[in-house]
Amino acid sequence: MLQVNRLARKIIPLTAILIIVLICTTPAHSQATDETALSYQAFNQLAAVYRSGGSAPSLLSRLNSALALIADANVKRAQGDTPDSLALKGQARTIIQQLLPTIPAAEQQAAQATRLRTQWMIVEGAVVVFLLTIAFYTCLRIWRWYEKEKLYEMRIVAGKTEA
Numbered sequence: 001m002l003q004v005n006r007l008a009r010k011i012i013p014l015t016a017i018l019i020i021v022l023i024c025t026t027p028a029h030s031q032a033t034d035e036t037a038l039s040y041q042a043f044n045q046l047a048a049v050y051r052s053g054g055s056a057p058s059l060l061s062r063l064n065s066a067l068a069l070i071a072d073a074n075v076k077r078a079q080g081d082t083p084d085s086l087a088l089k090g091q092a093r094t095i096i097q098q099l100l101p102t103i104p105a106a107e108q109q110a111a112q113a114t115r116l117r118t119q120w121m122i123v124e125g126a127v128v129v130f131l132l133t134i135a136f137y138t139c140l141r142i143w144r145w146y147e148k149e150k151l152y153e154m155r156i157v158a159g160k161t162e163a
Contacts, residue, residue, distance in 0.1 A: 009071070017076060020035075033097070035070050035089050035092055038093060038096040039066065041100065042066075042100055042103065045107070046059060046103060049110050052111050053110055053111075053114040054056060054107070054111070054113060055111020056106040056108060058108075062095055062098075063095075063096070065095060066092040066096045069089070069092035070092045073085045092131065103134075
């Protein structure tokens with residue numbers, strides 16, 4: 001019984017330490033996953049803005065700064081500085097959470113700009129076709145006038161008849 005008691009005294013603290021370590025590392029892992037998921041979501045939304053023909057350099061620079069903070073946090077965590085790592089990840093999460101609601105507005109602006117460009121190209125095409133038609137018609141009228149003037153300048157020469 002004495003040996004079981006001694007063994008229990010050693011195993012229970014080791015088990016408690018193992019449980020505490022698991023509990024402490026699980027939220028940090030889920031937070032890392034949270035920042036990664038948020039950054040992927042923000043990146044995909046920004047990619048949609050650029051695919052639709054728009055640009056959002058300010059949003060992109062904010063996302064890049066958040067990604068740099070996440071990378072710095074991972075370096076700090078690898079060095080064993082967990083409090084600074086968590087602080088940097090919190091800053092990155094805050095930046096990304098502030099960034100996400102502004103991306104749909106940028107996407108709408110890009111879509112609107114694309115529609116305006118398309119409409120403007122249609123109007124420009126119509127104007128060019130109209131101007132070319134007027135130019136062709138004007139040139140045709142000038143050519144006909146020139147031909148008439150040449151016709152009026154002709155002399156009628158009566159041919160000699162041989163008998």
